[in-house]
Amino acid sequence: MIIWQPFTLEIYAAFYPYGHNEIAGWYWDDEQGAWVPYYTLVVDGYVRHYAYYSYYGYGYTGIEDYWLSAYTSWKNQFTFLWTCTEADCPIGYCMLKDSNGQLCYGDYVDSYYYFDIDHGTGLVGMPLAWTGNTDMAKDGYSSPDIGSNFYISFCNTSLGLCDQAEFGTYNYGDFVRDFYYHALVDHFSIQYSLDLAMVNCGVNGFSNSWLYQGYYVDNYYCKMKVLGNSDNTLPYY
Amino acid sequence: MINKKVYTAFTLMFIVVFAFAQIPQICFAQQTQVDQDKARLVMSSVLGLDLTKYTVELTNYVVDNPAVFGGMTRETMVFNLTSAQNSLSVLCAFVNNTLTFMKLSPVGGAYSSINVQSPQSSGSTLLDATKNAVQRYYSYSGLQTASDALNILDSVSGTTPVNVTEGNLKLKVMTPDNFNSTNISWTRSINGANYPTRFSLDFANSVLVDLLDFSSFYSIGNTTIAISRDQAISIAQKEAFSNNRLNTTLANGTMSTVTLELPNQPQDIELNTACRQPLVYSPLWQIQFFSSNPVGSTVGYQVGIWADTGEIQYSHLVTHFGVDNAGMITNNFPASTPTSAASIPTGGGSTETGVQGGNSANQSITLLIVGIVMGIAFSAALIFLKQKRNK
Numbered sequence: 001m002i003i004w005q006p007f008t009l010e011i012y013a014a015f016y017p018y019g020h021n022e023i024a025g026w027y028w029d030d031e032q033g034a035w036v037p038y039y040t041l042v043v044d045g046y047v048r049h050y051a052y053y054s055y056y057g058y059g060y061t062g063i064e065d066y067w068l069s070a071y072t073s074w075k076n077q078f079t080f081l082w083t084c085t086e087a088d089c090p091i092g093y094c095m096l097k098d099s100n101g102q103l104c105y106g107d108y109v110d111s112y113y114y115f116d117i118d119h120g121t122g123l124v125g126m127p128l129a130w131t132g133n134t135d136m137a138k139d140g141y142s143s144p145d146i147g148s149n150f151y152i153s154f155c156n157t158s159l160g161l162c163d164q165a166e167f168g169t170y171n172y173g174d175f176v177r178d179f180y181y182h183a184l185v186d187h188f189s190i191q192y193s194l195d196l197a198m199v200n201c202g203v204n205g206f207s208n209s210w211l212y213q214g215y216y217v218d219n220y221y222c223k224m225k226v227l228g229n230s231d232n233t234l235p236y237y
Numbered sequence: 238m239i240n241k242k243v244y245t246a247f248t249l250m251f252i253v254v255f256a257f258a259q260i261p262q263i264c265f266a267q268q269t270q271v272d273q274d275k276a277r278l279v280m281s282s283v284l285g286l287d288l289t290k291y292t293v294e295l296t297n298y299v300v301d302n303p304a305v306f307g308g309m310t311r312e313t314m315v316f317n318l319t320s321a322q323n324s325l326s327v328l329c330a331f332v333n334n335t336l337t338f339m340k341l342s343p344v345g346g347a348y349s350s351i352n353v354q355s356p357q358s359s360g361s362t363l364l365d366a367t368k369n370a371v372q373r374y375y376s377y378s379g380l381q382t383a384s385d386a387l388n389i390l391d392s393v394s395g396t397t398p399v400n401v402t403e404g405n406l407k408l409k410v411m412t413p414d415n416f417n418s419t420n421i422s423w424t425r426s427i428n429g430a431n432y433p434t435r436f437s438l439d440f441a442n443s444v445l446v447d448l449l450d451f452s453s454f455y456s457i458g459n460t461t462i463a464i465s466r467d468q469a470i471s472i473a474q475k476e477a478f479s480n481n482r483l484n485t486t487l488a489n490g491t492m493s494t495v496t497l498e499l500p501n502q503p504q505d506i507e508l509n510t511a512c513r514q515p516l517v518y519s520p521l522w523q524i525q526f527f528s529s530n531p532v533g534s535t536v537g538y539q540v541g542i543w544a545d546t547g548e549i550q551y552s553h554l555v556t557h558f559g560v561d562n563a564g565m566i567t568n569n570f571p572a573s574t575p576t577s578a579a580s581i582p583t584g585g586g587s588t589e590t591g592v593q594g595g596n597s598a599n600q601s602i603t604l605l606i607v608g609i610v611m612g613i614a615f616s617a618a619l620i621f622l623k624q625k626r627n628k
Contacts (some may be wrong), residue, residue: 084557142418159557160556162555162556163555164539164551165505165523165525165539167511168509168510168511168523169511169550169551186297186299186301186313188297188299188315188328189315189326191342192315192328195328195338195340196330196338199338199449200305202512204420204422204433204435204437204449205437205439205447205449207418207439208411208422208437217557231342231344
């Protein structure tokens with residue numbers, strides 16, 4: 001795991017167009033008193049644990065949900081991860097491997113986490129690994145809870161930061177940059193920052209965006225998942 | 238004698254400078270009151286809130302000049318509304334003093350249980366609620382867009398708005414699957430392309446919670462489709478097959494230049510609209526090729542071609558993450574997002590102003606410092622002249 005140095009919005013905005021920022025994970029670290037980005041890799045196991053994908057998408061060689069909590073200390077109040085599956089909620093039948101190593105369906109789960117009791121592999125689901133909160137609103141954008149946690153990432157496949165299909169003349173990198181600007185500099189709530197960033201890109205608010213409405217990649221339904229309390233306002237950076 | 242005059246000069250100077258420094262504060266207070274008044278008018282006349290039932294508090298006030306609006310001034314205000322029953326948050330954004338966006342959200346609650354103190358919110362169907370909301374907005378704004386929206390709503394029967402077309406105006410209704418809300422928007426269809434009116438409403442439980450209207454600012458440019466679908470595909474093929482090589486790191490860690498395999502025919506071809514220059518919509522062909530054999534996270538290629546001119550707006554590889562190969566496509570970023578760098582609603586041109594008038598306070602401090610320096614210089618000159626005269 002590489003933990004970059006605390007950064008400023010200007011540095012973020014400067015580096016994003018030139019690549020190598022495909023995994024955009026930041027969290028507010030109370031001890032450091034700073035915004036810290038994560039840049040990590042992936043692992044898989046007998047249970048379909050959720051993990052970070054590598055830069056080039058090869059293999060599962062890094063960080064899994066079940067032990068990530070040891071590093072996050074379950075204390076992250078704000079987490080925004082722009083990469084595939086980091087908000088995958090095991091809603092539906094969780095995937096297991098049988099004794100022959102074949103994928104099979106396990107228990108039906110309707111949550112953003114569960115604990116693998118059967119195999120003893122521990123916690124499943126990145127949102128819980130980062131926040132330690134088992135009670136976040138499942139749609140924290142439109143129906144926020146009143147807690148201190150907010151988690152945003154993708155179910156299934158994320159869209160590229162360079163992708164312009166939704167906007168024409170803007171891309172999702174523009175959206176992320178404007179979101180952070182409105183949240184950190186203008187100090188609007190997370191919900192309003194999502195809306196204003198979309199408006200800046202020409203979309204009538206976050207609720208009308210592909211990210212929130214959902215989209216298909218290779219016939220898989222994908223969307224940006226917003227968990228927790230989007231009424232929260234981020235601290236000044 | 239000299240010392241007494243110098244002290245008097247210093248004192249007078251400080252009084253003048255201090256008074257001068259208060260001017261921005263006073264102006265700011267007056268200005269925010271004016272702005273609050275126009276936002277209160279929106280809350281009562283458009284959202285239909287009964288403000289006598291709420292304690293209204295301004296919690297954030299930001300002024301900026303985003304490039305997306307051609308550098309015009311945008312004021313964004315956030316209010317907390319507290320009543321005996323609940324708390325609401327309301328955002329109002331104005332561009333050049335015209336309402337462009339407002340949003341109502343429950344504080345610490347779900348839209349599904351939203352309850353507003355409003356004489357208009359009860360007992361109506363969604364269609365009635367929509368008509369009432371547009372009527373209120375029309376009464377407030379007098380804009381033609383709202384009038385057109387009302388006319389097309391009158392052609393709908395039943396209890397909920399449905400997709401319908403009148404002339405070239407389309408009423409589009411969306412209901413996201415995960416909460417009890419409805420989005421209603423209007424577009425104009427011209428030569429096969431849909432041009433957003435940038436007027437839309439969102440309802441939760443038949444309560445208007447979101448209104449966006451940029452129709453006063455956006456216009457439709459050249460609607461001619463000079464580039465046919467086949468021509469656009471041909472241009473996209475040329476682009477994609479000329480630029481589909483990328484440097485990548487293989488599983489063994491070595492770097493290699495590889496070619497992303499692409500199908501000859503793109504899978505996704507759409508005629509959309511976008512703003513080539515701020516606030517003016519033009520038709521845009523958006524074409525995507527998806528590889529059946531991705532290279533790492535690089536899965537395809539996308540091209541945007543202006544349908545009226547044939548000019549390429551963007552042309553680059555697509556990844557699920559960011560950009561796989563900076564060396565190959567670095568130059569596409571500035572070219573493909575010409576307004577991006579400037580669109581930071583931020584940049585040097587923006588001004589953030591907190592409710593306490595932080596920015597004005599900073600200006601005051603600056604003025605105070607400048608005044609003190611001027612005062613010292615003035616006094617020094619006075620002493621110098623006095624001494625010279627005494628000699």
